[in-house]
Every structure is written in structure tokens, then in C-alpha cells.
Amino acid sequence: MDMSAYPLLEGIDEPAHLRELPQSQLPRLTGQLRDYLLNSVARSGGHLAAGLGAVELTVALHYVLETPFDRLVWDVGHQCYPHKILTGRRQEISRVRKIDGPAGFPVRDESPYDTFGVGHSSTAISAALGMALASRNRNENRKTCAVIGDGGLTAGEAFEALNHAGDVRPDLLVVLNDNEMSISENVGALNKTFARLLAGGVYGNFRAEAKQMLEYMPGPMREFAKLAEEHVKGMLIPGTFFEELGFQYFGPVDGHDVDELVTVLERLREMDGPRILHCVTRKGKGYARAEANPIAYHGVKAFDPVAGIKAASGTAPLTYTDVFSQWLCDMAEREPRLWGITPAMREGSGLVAFAERFPDRYLDTAIAEQHAVTMAGGLACEGEKPVLAIYSTFLQRGYDQLIHDIALQNLPVVFALDRAGLVGADGATHHGMFDFSFMRCLPNLTVMAPADERECRQMLSTALAVDGPASVRYPRGRGPGVAPDASLDTLPVGRAEVRRRGKGVALLAFGTMVAAAETLGDELDATVVNMRFVKPLDEDCIREMAETHNAIITLEENMIAGGAGSAVIETLAVQGLRPAILQIGLADRFVDHGERDEQLELVGLDTAGVRRRINDWLGRTVAPPVTSG
Numbered sequence: 001m002d003m004s005a006y007p008l009l010e011g012i013d014e015p016a017h018l019r020e021l022p023q024s025q026l027p028r029l030t031g032q033l034r035d036y037l038l039n040s041v042a043r044s045g046g047h048l049a050a051g052l053g054a055v056e057l058t059v060a061l062h063y064v065l066e067t068p069f070d071r072l073v074w075d076v077g078h079q080c081y082p083h084k085i086l087t088g089r090r091q092e093i094s095r096v097r098k099i100d101g102p103a104g105f106p107v108r109d110e111s112p113y114d115t116f117g118v119g120h121s122s123t124a125i126s127a128a129l130g131m132a133l134a135s136r137n138r139n140e141n142r143k144t145c146a147v148i149g150d151g152g153l154t155a156g157e158a159f160e161a162l163n164h165a166g167d168v169r170p171d172l173l174v175v176l177n178d179n180e181m182s183i184s185e186n187v188g189a190l191n192k193t194f195a196r197l198l199a200g201g202v203y204g205n206f207r208a209e210a211k212q213m214l215e216y217m218p219g220p221m222r223e224f225a226k227l228a229e230e231h232v233k234g235m236l237i238p239g240t241f242f243e244e245l246g247f248q249y250f251g252p253v254d255g256h257d258v259d260e261l262v263t264v265l266e267r268l269r270e271m272d273g274p275r276i277l278h279c280v281t282r283k284g285k286g287y288a289r290a291e292a293n294p295i296a297y298h299g300v301k302a303f304d305p306v307a308g309i310k311a312a313s314g315t316a317p318l319t320y321t322d323v324f325s326q327w328l329c330d331m332a333e334r335e336p337r338l339w340g341i342t343p344a345m346r347e348g349s350g351l352v353a354f355a356e357r358f359p360d361r362y363l364d365t366a367i368a369e370q371h372a373v374t375m376a377g378g379l380a381c382e383g384e385k386p387v388l389a390i391y392s393t394f395l396q397r398g399y400d401q402l403i404h405d406i407a408l409q410n411l412p413v414v415f416a417l418d419r420a421g422l423v424g425a426d427g428a429t430h431h432g433m434f435d436f437s438f439m440r441c442l443p444n445l446t447v448m449a450p451a452d453e454r455e456c457r458q459m460l461s462t463a464l465a466v467d468g469p470a471s472v473r474y475p476r477g478r479g480p481g482v483a484p485d486a487s488l489d490t491l492p493v494g495r496a497e498v499r500r501r502g503k504g505v506a507l508l509a510f511g512t513m514v515a516a517a518e519t520l521g522d523e524l525d526a527t528v529v530n531m532r533f534v535k536p537l538d539e540d541c542i543r544e545m546a547e548t549h550n551a552i553i554t555l556e557e558n559m560i561a562g563g564a565g566s567a568v569i570e571t572l573a574v575q576g577l578r579p580a581i582l583q584i585g586l587a588d589r590f591v592d593h594g595e596r597d598e599q600l601e602l603v604g605l606d607t608a609g610v611r612r613r614i615n616d617w618l619g620r621t622v623a624p625p626v627t628s629g
């Protein structure tokens with residue numbers, strides 16, 4: 001990018017350079033940083049609105065803290081682009097989330113300024129607490145600061161960390177970046193309380209009371225409170241909630257006034273113990289289109305900043321999320337006990353239409369996957385039909401709930417697992433690489449993976465009909481383009497579909513890998529089976545394949561370890577069969593960001609890669625069993 005428009009920013013290759021600037025220059029710098037961020041993300045795509053809203057905070061924090069000696073920990077990390085720009089990655093940010101560019105989230109290996117790897121929300125206070133305790137133990141005298149959004153604060157882990165920090169009382173500053181937004185509007189009682197306070201009514205009363213309360217505060221705290229009040233133009237209110245948790249509460253302050261932020265942070269830096277600074281910001285700040293529609297600008301593809309992002313055309317091919325979305329509404333028409341549940345992912349999970357049409361049966365739990373799973377269990381106990389729409393990666397957070405609350409009690413909850421397999425730009429934190437493995441080992445579960453869109457709809461209907469917990473996992477984006485019909489028919493449970501009869505080799509493919517198996521089946525004259533069910537497996541089909549073929553090859557977009565291929569091997573072992581078998585899937589390593597196609601190629605799960613692997617293995621005709629990642 002031409003840097004002539006960004007003279008101040010150009011001089012900052014690390015935060016030490018920022019700290020050399022006089023404070024009076026900071027408003028100019030934030031203007032340049034915001035503009036640079038907007039133009040860069042407009043070219044690259046990525047998370048935008050959260051970063052725009054965190055520009056002043058980022059500048060003020062790096063200005064006041066001695067980073068990286070002082071620890072700055074971001075929650076979720078989607079707001080970290082300004083931080084990356086100020087910490088030596090200004091040029092690289094134009095390739096953010098590309099295969100050869102920096103990650104879209106903080107990554108420890110990428111920079112010493114990225115103190116904690118993240119992508120899933122609500123971890124920052126816990127991680128920062130650990131760092132602050134380590135520092136205290138070693139008398140290092142460093143400052144530790146966690147920055148968490150109002151969305152991130154809705155998760156149990158954040159509350160757990162506050163509760164613990166208020167007890168062990170380390171030198172820990174928590175900055176609450178409150179923009180009243182999660183990806184969609186933030187929800188929850190605490191959020192409503194904040195919103196009420198900030199809207200004026202109740203807050204006005206608190207202000208008067210707060211002034212009286214100042215008189216009763218202990219000396220040093222009163223002095224600080226008065227100073228803070230001066231600098232934030234009289235906006236001090238008692239944060240009873242946080243104070244009950246053992247935190248000193250300061251704010252709310254204007255999170256876009258960099259001068260005020262620096263002044264308040266400088267004083268907070270001098271203090272000790274757990275303390276929280278409540279900053280009010282606007283998601284998308286400084287770019288009118290994003291301010292007006294922060295949901296659309298949360299994460300964007302490359303776009304023209306003058307024209308804004310284009311609305312998706314009504315004729316675009318269906319994604320799997322669209323298929324789920326339509327099925328949910330159609331099924332809700334027929335089934336009055338059906339509920340649609342999302343842990344804060346209404347847009348991404350395809351629940352917008354359902355929320356509009358069936359508001360009384362729509363539940364957004366906020367970022368509370370554990371609670372969402374257990375609450376779905378409660379609904380199921382009462383004969384309701386809960387459908388939990390959740391990204392595969394985020395269900396990981398509700399795993400004990402899945403086992404203890406759902407599987408153990410055999411409760412009929414439908415898990416619509418979106419973003420299964422490799423997800424592309426979000427990278428290692430967000431891939432849905434593990435769900436076959438972690439779901440198939442649970443008694444009572446039915447585990448399905450569609451080969452195409454039509455089958456996805458059929459499987460969702462099947463999942464609702466099963467008398468127990470059932471999951472359907474589908475990938476980000478589009479499938480092969482097999483349009484679903486309007487029916488709500490089900491599939492026979494535990495039955496695979498033989499798509500092609502061939503000789504010698506049988507390709508047993510799960511979900512997204514069926515397409516590659518069909519192509520290769522034609523080339524090799526192999527039998528191709530769309531397995532459909534990871535659990536219960538079609539044992540008869542597997543036996544027949546083993547008895548009538550020289551070799552079996554399983555294909556899945558999941559870890560080989562404990563995945564669907566492993567399930568096939570276990571079944572064969574029980575049947576006393578030991579055919580030559582090759583497992584194709586994800587090897588024992590994490591996969592970085594990039595395009596989904598690039599990632600599939602990298603891990604050898606694109607058609608060419610699978611072809612190479614199979615030919616190589618068949619050429620060597622090694623003794624069974626063989627695992628190949």
C-alpha cells in the first residue's frame with residue numbers, strides 16, 4: 001500500500017516507536033491506522049468491524065503498556081489486525097489469512113506480541129490470570145492486561161476466570177470492550193443491564209449515587225476515582241457486579257477517545273490487584289457502512305470500500321448452511337415442538353429466517369456452547385425437539401455436556417454441525433477436524449455425514465426422527481450441487497449406499513469425500529460406497545466389501561486417529577476380517593489458514609492427492625493394515 005497517506009503509521013515498526021510519539025499525535029495516528037486497516041481488509045478480506053472498533057484501544061494499550069514485556073492478551077483475536085499492524089506486521093497484513101500471510105488471530109509462533117493463541121472466545125481472562133500469577137511468583141513486576149468484548153464476556157469461562165481472579169488477586173487489568181454486539185446483537189441479562197446503564201436512564205441515577213459514594217471510598221481509591229471522573233467527564237459509576245467479584249471497576253469510558261484512554265490507562269497501570277476498565281465502543285467505528293451494519297462487516301470478503309460489500313444474489317447456489325436453514329423452517333412448520341438453538345452464531349449457522357418466522361422457538365444463548373447443549377437436553381426431557389445448530393469446532397467446548405447430559409441420558413437432541421472439515425481462512429482454531437472421532441465413541445449417538453445437499457436435508461429429517469441424540473456434519477460453503485427437494489423424508493438408519501460396483505478395490509467414503517471417491521472409482525474401476533453413517537456403521541455392507549474385494553480404502557475429512565476409517569477397521573476386526581486397508585484422512589497435525597481448496601491440497605485430500613496416495617499404496621501392495629495421513 002502507498003504509505004504517503006500514512007506518514008505517522010509508516011514510522012511505527014514496533015510499539016516502542018509508537019511510545020516515542022507525543023500523546024498529542026495519537027488522534028492523528030488512530031485516523032491513519034483506521035484508514036489503513038479499512039483499505040487493507042477491503043483488499044484481503046477478513047474480520048473488519050471489530051478491528052475498526054478497537055483502533056483507539058489498541059493504540060492506547062501499546063502506548064501505555066511496555067509490550068511485549070507487559071502482556072497484552074486479546075480475546076477471540078478477530079479484533080487483532082490493528083495490533084498486528086502496530087507490532088511489525090503492517091505490510092504482511094495485506095495477506096492476512098492467506099496461505100503465505102499472517103493468521104487472522106494472534107498466534108504465539110508469529111510474534112512475541114501475540115502472547116496467547118486464540119480464535120475461540122472467552123479465554124483471555126483465564127490466560128492473562130495464569131500469566132499474572134506466573135509474574136507474581138517470579139517477582140517480575142510486569143503488567144498483564146486482557147481485552148475482552150461484551151460478547152466474549154457472556155461465556156462461562158470468562159466468569160470462571162473473573163471469579164478466580166477476584167479471589168487470588170493478581171496484578172491484572174481486564175479491559176471490557178463493550179460495543180453491545182457479538183457477531184449479531186449481543187444477548188443476555190448482563191448485556192441488557194449494561195445497555196440500560198449506558199442508555200442514560202438508570203445510568204443517570206447511578207451517577208448521582210456514585211458521586212455520593214465517592215465520599216465513602218477508602219482514601220487512595222477515592223483519589224483515583226476522582227481523577228478518573230475528571231478524565232472521563234464525570235462518567236464514573238459503581239460496577240457492583242464486578243466489585244462483588246473482587247474487581248475494582250472503572251468506567252464506562254469512551255473507547256474512541258484515545259487521549260482519555262491513555263490518561264486512564266496510565267493510572268490503572270500504576271495500580272495493583274484485579275481491576276476492570278469498561279470501555280464503550282462502536283463496532284465498525286469510522287466506516288459508516290460498518291457502523292450501520294456491523295453484522296455484515298464482522299467478517300468480509302474483498303470489497304470496494306466506496307461501494308461497500310455486495311449483497312449475495314438471490315440466485316447464488318445453495319450452501320450447506322442454506323440447506324439447513326430451509327430444512328429448519330420447513331420442519332418447524334410441520335413440527336410445533338421443534339426449537340432452533342444457536343450459541344451466538346445466528347448468521348453463520350443459518351438461523352436468520354427461523355428467528356424471524358418462529359421467534360418463540362428461537363434461542364440465542366450467547367457464547368455459551370456448554371449451556372446450549374445442556375439446555376437442549378432439558379427441552380428434550382420434556383418431549384420438545386431441540387435442534388442445536390453449532391459449528392463443529394465450537395461443539396468441542398460442550399463436550400462433557402454432550403457426554404454427560406445428552407448421550408448418557410439418550411436424549412433426542414439434533415446436532416446440526418456446520419463448518420465440519422477444513423474451513424479455510426480462519427485456520428487451525430476453527431477447523432472441524434475432530435467431530436467424527438469425538439462423537440462416534442459415545443454410546444447412543446447417531447452420526448451422519450451427507451455426500452451432497454439433498455442427502456443433507458434427508459439426514460436432518462432422519463436425525464429428528466431418531467429416538468436419541470443424532471448429528472449431521474456438513475462443511476463450510478457449497479457441495480456438489482445436488483438440489484434438495486421439498487420432502488421431509490428420512491433415510492434408513494445405518495444403511496450405506498453403493499454408488500458404483502467395480503472390482504478389486506472398494507472405496508468407502510464419508511461425507512465430503514464421496515465426490516473424490518466417485519471420480520477415482522471410475523478411473524480405477526473400483527466399487528464406491530457412500531457410507532452415510534459413521535455410527536451405526538453399515539456392518540453388512542462392510543463385511544460384503546471385505547469379502548468381495550482385495551483391498552478397502554476409507555476416505556474422510558476428519559482425523560485418521562479415531563475417525564470413521566478406524567471405525568471400519570474396528571468393525572472388520574470384530575467380524576474376524578483382515579483385508580488390506582488404507583485409511584485416508586487428516587494426519588496428526590494442525591492445519592494453518594488459507595483457502596479451503598489449498599488446505600485440501602496441502603493435506604492430500606483433493607482428488608489429485610487422494611489419487612496419488614491410492615496409486616502409491618496399491619503399487620506397493622503392502623500388508624494390512626496400513627495408515628496413511
Ligand SMILES: Cc1ncc(C[n+]2csc(CCOP(=O)(O)OP(=O)(O)O)c2C)c(N)n1
Nearest residue numbers: 050119120121149150151152181182183344
Ligand atoms: C467459543 C466460541 N464461540 C463462538 C465464536 C464465534 N464468534 C467469534 S467473534 C464472536 C462475537 C464476539 O463478540 P465480542 O467479544 O463482543 O467482540 P466484538 O466482535 O463485538 O468486538 C463470536 C460469537 C467463537 N469465536 N468462539
Ligand SMILES: CC(=O)[C@@H](O)[C@H](O)COP(=O)(O)O
Nearest residue numbers: 076078119299348419426476
Ligand atoms: C471469529 C470467529 O470465530 C467467527 O467470526 C468466524 O470467523 C466465523 O466463521 P465463518 O465465516 O465460517 O462464519
Ligand SMILES: [Mg+2]
Nearest residue numbers: 149150151181
Ligand atoms: Mg462486542
